[in-house]
Amino acid sequence: MRPQSARRPGLFALCLILASFAAIMSTVLLLKMPVALALFAAWFAMFAIGKGLGHAYDSLQQGAFDGIRSGLEGVMIIITVGALIGAWIAAGIVPSVIYYGVALIDPSWFLPAAFLICAATGLVTGTSFGAVGTIGIAMMGIGHGFELPLPLVAGAVISGAYVGDKLSPLSDTTVLTASLCEVPLIDHVRSMLYTGVPCVTLATIGFALAGNHLSRSGYDMQQADAVMAQLQAHFLLSPWLLMPILATLVLLALRKPALPVIATGAVLGVICAWLAQGVTPLQAVTTLYAGNQGDYGTGYLASILNRGGIVSMLPVIAIVIFALGLGGLMERIGVLETIANALTRMVHRSTGRLTLATMACGFFGTIFGGAAYVAIFTAASMTRNIYDRLGLQRVVLSRNVEAGGTLSTPMIPWTSGAVFMATTTGVATTDYLPFLWYHWLVMVFSLLYGFTGFAMWKRPQPAPATEPTA
Structure with missing residues (x-):
């Protein structure tokens, strides 16, 4: 609520606000300033402008x-997803998905498959963060095995994840939008289908054409074979290790609260890391905070396997x-x-x-x-x-x-x-x-x-x- 003594920003004040923000955020691109530091600096610029418009400091701080x-719920979900990623990698869950994906998926159809798999995951879970943080990182590993351009793979993964974040009635953003616009949730989803269906179709076709175009020169399966051998050397791989993924997706599809469900998935990862991969219980629990840490050589696959944990999300x-x-x-x-x-x-x-x-x-x-x-x-x-x-x-x-x-x-x-x-x-x-x-x-x-x-x-x-x- 604006205090009675405060003035509404006019054209000059609005231009000053926009110019200040643009100048501060330009340091991120030009000077490689950390994004968090630039945003924090923008706070003080807004405090100064707000004081100039007659706002009390206490009001601005509030x-x-x-x-x-x-946005605290979103912060907590980010923290929990970080814990889940670390535990699932240490448990061999993510490595198993990468291994079987490389073994079973035709490289020329991988891009549309990654898009649709992430879309299905997003639809049943209602969270793009969860879709990318689980199935998505596995898809990135598979794409690396096929030596596909990683920005293109990331585009397919993120595009698919946001299909669910936009169209799923389980998504918090979908529910929030329907609430703020004062429309029934199902009516909101039906309206979005008018753009969602043709866009999903065209995106699938686009990724399929891109995958087939890349396949014309042929795929060198030596990279894929090397990825599979590397995973076999460091992890016990089994289809049974896919069960925590299935359990997490089912719980989310049943509209259980996202935070405890993702936390449950992380706990299942700890148990699998202990029982299947032979790490000590303390090491397994530590992956929730510090992420998975192992000697996997160098390269992109090593960067995928050495990640996760709450620390990575700070x-x-x-x-x-x-x-x-x-x-x-x-x-x-x-x-x-x-x-x-x-x-x-x-x-x-x-x-x-x-x-x-x-x-x-x-x-x-x-x-x-x-x-x-x-x-x-x-x-x-x-x-x-x-x-x-x-x-x-x-x-x-x-x-x-x-x-x-x-x-x-x-x-x-x-x-x-x-x-x-x-x-x-x-x-x-x-x-x-x-x-x-x-x-x-x-x-x-x-x-x-x-x-x-x-x-x-x-x-x-x-x-x-x-x-x-x-």
């Missing part, structure tokens, strides 16, 4: 803390906390309200402009808030009333909010989603960005629907009252 509090957590706090500061200063008022004047009665504005607000929240939760909030809150004025159904709003909010998260290098994806896959955001084909297709189709009017449903008008007969 705004930052409110922003952090809104940089991600720092970025998430600072990004969420920055989003809370922006809201407290009144930036969101000012932009919403400007958008109302710009949109007029064009559904195409409204779609573009909604997606732009989602990107605004992603850039300045650093998390999907912030992006969904900004996109919904800034444009919700405009949809009502144009007589559009709220399911159109919710569909566009997901396109610009949820899907923009792994695209901006300093956001929680992008940092997690880059850390987990070992591929930089700028490298996998061109290959997020599902994300780009959804945005293109959303704009196409907006400017053509297709699937831009109007609210039913109440029937006119009839005159009573004499």
Whole structure:
């Protein structure tokens, strides 16, 4: 809530806020400044601007803390996923998936298979982080075995994972979007199918064509054989070790809370590491915190096997906390309200402009808030009333909010989603960005629907009252 003595940011203040943020974040790309440090510096710039607008320090600090509090569940899930990754690698679960994947999957069809497998995982679990942190890292290992370009493999993995994060009724972002837009959850999912189905189809075809194009020169299976031999030399591999994955996916599909389910999967990994791989109970438990550590030589496969643990997620957590706090500061200063008022004047009665504005607000929240939760909030809150004025159904709003909010998260290098994806896959955001084909297709189709009017449903008008007969 803005204090009575505080002023709403005008054009000059808004430009100053945007310029300050742009200048600070440019140090990440130009000077290789740590993202967390740049975001923390942005806090103090926002504090200074907020004080200049008449806000008390206590009010600004509370705004930052409110922003952090809104994303604490996501922070805890990130921590738990880190523990799960470390335990599952030490247990031989991830190595078993990589081994059998290399042995059974045709290399020319691996890319569409990776996309669809991660999509199915995301749909039944409702979490892109969980999908990439489990099946995704195994797919990266298989892709390395086939000597495929790793940015392309990461693009297929992340694209597939976000199919579930966007379309699954189990996803927290899907539920949050439906709630903020005040639409029934199932109606929201049905609306997204209008863009989701054609985009999944086209992305699958695209990855299939890319895989077949790469196969024309033939695959050198020596790398794949070397990966399989390396895994056999260091781990006991068995189809039975896939059971913790199955148990975790089933529990998530049954709509059990994500945090305890992922923690249960991590505990199963500890048990398997102890019983199947012969590590001591203390070493097995330690992988939850420190990750898996072993002598696997050098190269990308070694980097996949030596990872995980809560420690590996601490940089991600720092970025998430600072990004969420920055989003809370922006809201407290009144930036969101000012932009919403400007958008109302710009949109007029064009559904195409409204779609573009909604997606732009989602990107605004992603850039300045650093998390999907912030992006969904900004996109919904800034444009919700405009949809009502144009007589559009709220399911159109919710569909566009997901396109610009949820899907923009792994695209901006300093956001929680992008940092997690880059850390987990070992591929930089700028490298996998061109290959997020599902994300780009959804945005293109959303704009196409907006400017053509297709699937831009109007609210039913109440029937006119009839005159009573004499």
